[in-house]
Amino acid sequence: MPRSERIVENLNAALHRLFAEDELVYLIGEDLLDPYGGAFKVAKGLSSKYPDRVLTTPLSESGFVGVANGLALCGNKVVTEIMFGDFALLSFDQLCNFAAKSVTMYGSRLPLRLVVRCPVGGHRGYGPTHSQSVQKHFIGVPNLWLYEMTPLHDNGAVFAEMLAREEPCVFFEDKTLYGQRRWVDGDDDVFRFDFLGERGQYGRATPEDVDRPDCVVIATGGTAPLALEAARRLFLESEIACHVLVPYRLYPFDIDPISSLLERADHIVVVEESVAGGTWGAEVAQHIYGRLWDRLNDRIRLVHSAPSIIPTAPHLERQVLVQSESVYATVREAIRD
Amino acid sequence: MLTSELRPGGRETAPTRLDDDDLELLLLIRHFERNLLDLFSAGKLNGTTHTCIGQEYVPVALARLLDDRDYVFSNHRGHGHYLSRFRDPAGLLAEIMGRDGAVCHGVGGSQHIFRERFLSTGVQGESLPVAVGVALHLKRHEPGALAAVFVGDGTWGEGSVYEALNMARLWQVPLLVVVEHNEIAQSTPTTLQMAGTIAARAAAFGVEHRRVESADVNAIRGLVAPAVERVRQANRPLVLEFATTRIGPHSKGDDTRTEEELRSVRARDWYLAYQKVFPDQFARLDTRQREAIERITRDVDARTPSRWEGSCPGQSES
Numbered sequence: 001m002p003r004s005e006r007i008v009e010n011l012n013a014a015l016h017r018l019f020a021e022d023e024l025v026y027l028i029g030e031d032l033l034d035p036y037g038g039a040f041k042v043a044k045g046l047s048s049k050y051p052d053r054v055l056t057t058p059l060s061e062s063g064f065v066g067v068a069n070g071l072a073l074c075g076n077k078v079v080t081e082i083m084f085g086d087f088a089l090l091s092f093d094q095l096c097n098f099a100a101k102s103v104t105m106y107g108s109r110l111p112l113r114l115v116v117r118c119p120v121g122g123h124r125g126y127g128p129t130h131s132q133s134v135q136k137h138f139i140g141v142p143n144l145w146l147y148e149m150t151p152l153h154d155n156g157a158v159f160a161e162m163l164a165r166e167e168p169c170v171f172f173e174d175k176t177l178y179g180q181r182r183w184v185d186g187d188d189d190v191f192r193f194d195f196l197g198e199r200g201q202y203g204r205a206t207p208e209d210v211d212r213p214d215c216v217v218i219a220t221g222g223t224a225p226l227a228l229e230a231a232r233r234l235f236l237e238s239e240i241a242c243h244v245l246v247p248y249r250l251y252p253f254d255i256d257p258i259s260s261l262l263e264r265a266d267h268i269v270v271v272e273e274s275v276a277g278g279t280w281g282a283e284v285a286q287h288i289y290g291r292l293w294d295r296l297n298d299r300i301r302l303v304h305s306a307p308s309i310i311p312t313a314p315h316l317e318r319q320v321l322v323q324s325e326s327v328y329a330t331v332r333e334a335i336r337d
Numbered sequence: 338m339l340t341s342e343l344r345p346g347g348r349e350t351a352p353t354r355l356d357d358d359d360l361e362l363l364l365l366i367r368h369f370e371r372n373l374l375d376l377f378s379a380g381k382l383n384g385t386t387h388t389c390i391g392q393e394y395v396p397v398a399l400a401r402l403l404d405d406r407d408y409v410f411s412n413h414r415g416h417g418h419y420l421s422r423f424r425d426p427a428g429l430l431a432e433i434m435g436r437d438g439a440v441c442h443g444v445g446g447s448q449h450i451f452r453e454r455f456l457s458t459g460v461q462g463e464s465l466p467v468a469v470g471v472a473l474h475l476k477r478h479e480p481g482a483l484a485a486v487f488v489g490d491g492t493w494g495e496g497s498v499y500e501a502l503n504m505a506r507l508w509q510v511p512l513l514v515v516v517e518h519n520e521i522a523q524s525t526p527t528t529l530q531m532a533g534t535i536a537a538r539a540a541a542f543g544v545e546h547r548r549v550e551s552a553d554v555n556a557i558r559g560l561v562a563p564a565v566e567r568v569r570q571a572n573r574p575l576v577l578e579f580a581t582t583r584i585g586p587h588s589k590g591d592d593t594r595t596e597e598e599l600r601s602v603r604a605r606d607w608y609l610a611y612q613k614v615f616p617d618q619f620a621r622l623d624t625r626q627r628e629a630i631e632r633i634t635r636d637v638d639a640r641t642p643s644r645w646e647g648s649c650p651g652q653s654e655s
């Protein structure tokens with residue numbers, strides 16, 4: 001059986017398809033031209049085929065997101081690549097004060113088709129300024145939608161949805177996923193994979209058809225592999241059944257597709273790589289409490305990185321970042337308590 | 338030479354005669370702005386506003402050099418920019434007063450206006466990169482059209498300005514940066530916030546720069562028209578710097594300048610110059626515009642509050 005494609009290939013193919021299908025599509029960012037094709041090779045082949053619509057820019061994150069806004073204002077569909085998500089903070093003004101606010105601040109809806117792609121996350125030894133999971137800094141901005149790449153979802157479909165929103169979106173891509181293979185049902189000897197929600201908003205991994213999971217683990221795309229590894233150990237060691245749920249959209253949090261599953265779960269754990277404080281998990285928990293307070297069996301437990309910068313040396317980085325062991329230990333603790 | 342000073346018809350010279358339409362537009366803006374300050378004093382306006390008293394001639398001079406296909410990006414001091422393009426004092430006043438008929442339903446207010454190809458925002462410098470994106474689009478799809486951005490001298494402290502100039506020149510896009518250099522930013526004189534000159538900064542990017550000393554609308558047009566045409570035809574970005582004067586306060590009643598400084602800027606007011614040299618034409622049009630603004634104010638004030646349909650249409654759904 002042929003192995004599934006690598007996630008970076010799926011993302012690259014999604015962009016190629018976008019460009020082929022629509023002349024309004026642009027890609028803007030640093031070092032995008034072939035043969036380099038972007039720092040993580042996501043843009044490979046695009047500049048050769050579409051030289052007019054792939055713009056390699058100076059080091060000007062605020063400036064080129066502004067240019068993207070201008071192109072979007074004229075009706076184009078614009079994807080920008082921030083080389084490292086940490087640098088998206090330099091474009092915060094263009095994203096929040098221009099793109100997100102412009103959708104509504106002029107009294108009637110101003111459509112803007114813009115996706116800002118941000119490679120994020122650590123585990124690669126890039127150090128404090130190139131490893132952050134910055135998702136949480138963008139939560140709660142009206143009309144700014146946050147998406148994250150997952151091992152389950154087809155990036156082509158996710159990009160189509162983001163552009164169809166006609167509102168600015170940030171798409172987070174955990175760097176550790178690029179080289180991994182997509183999760184395809186039938187490929188794993190312990191887990192089966194399926195989707196929840198009418199648009200398959202949540203990818204799910206389940207060890208078998210357990211109607212009432214011992215624990216539901218909601219994990220960001222980037223931490224999904226860690227969550228799956230923990231779930232595998234828990235199942236093989238102790239037959240603890242976790243459903244791992246992976247949303248492609250982080251914000252606004254969409255509880256509907258998973259609400260009935262959460263009700264049936266004994267425990268709920270939310271996993272992300274952001275460091276402690278003002279996390280996505282806290283936002284998720286608040287939504288679940290609001291909807292299901294009376295029906296929950298246990299408090300929701302949050303797993304995230306330590307409240308620290310991300311150190312460079314591997315042994316130090318490991319101390320700070322979420323590991324599969326942290327997910328494992330949290331689920332065990334929940335069941336024991 | 339990329340930079341040059343355009344002096345003919347400077348402030349010391351008497352202005353040339355304007356046709357009624359131009360003078361009327363100048364006076365419309367002047368009375369609109371004065372009226373706003375009065376409404377503020379009378380407690381009839383909410384929030385803040387920035388008037389362009391003293392600078393009206395800049396957008397008026399440029400109005401005939403711009404056309405409907407051009408995008409105009411305006412800033413916090415943008416009423417003159419808007420009125421020069423649309424001559425819609427009622428819609429703008431309704432916007433500022435939050436009344437029915439407001440251009441943006443009262444959501445944007447004085448500093449956030451969007452209409453057709455006109456857009457203003459309250460974050461200094463933010464519009465420049467956006468305008469580069471728009472100019473790039475125009476160059477490809479509507480050659481001959483340009484993107485104009487109005488900024489003050491204080492805004493040259495923002496990094497976005499330089500990121501934008503760099504890309505504009507690299508990509509050769511039809512970008513017109515209009516600088517209303519009034520020597521002050523809020524309370525800070527330019528001497529305390531700008532090292533070097535705007536001319537030298539433009540030159541560093543290889544961007545053409547023109548400095549205009551004159552406040553004579555006819556003279557300005559004659560002087561800058563060829564350069565603006567080059568922006569359109571050759572996709573050459575241009576920085577057009579107007580040496581101008583802010584006669585009113587930064588916003589309302591917050592002028593920190595000395596009486597002597599204020600006397601000197603007031604003496605350079607185009608209003609007095611046109612009044613002195615063309616008394617009959619001036620008196621006729623001045624009365625007409627003052628009365629028109631009074632009428633519009635009564636009308637707008639009596640209207641019902643503006644209504645905003647759907648605050649966040651997207652995020653209530655999944």
Ligand SMILES: Cc1ncc(C[n+]2csc(CCOP(=O)(O)OP(=O)(O)O)c2C)c(N)n1
Nearest residue numbers: 413414459460461489490491492521522523
């Ligand atoms: C990014 C940003 N910083 C600060 C302000 C507050 N502010 C509004 S106007 C202004 C002065 C602008 O000066 P200048 O660009 O010279 O324009 P002028 O007011 O003289 O027309 C300041 C500091 C702002 N609106 N945006």
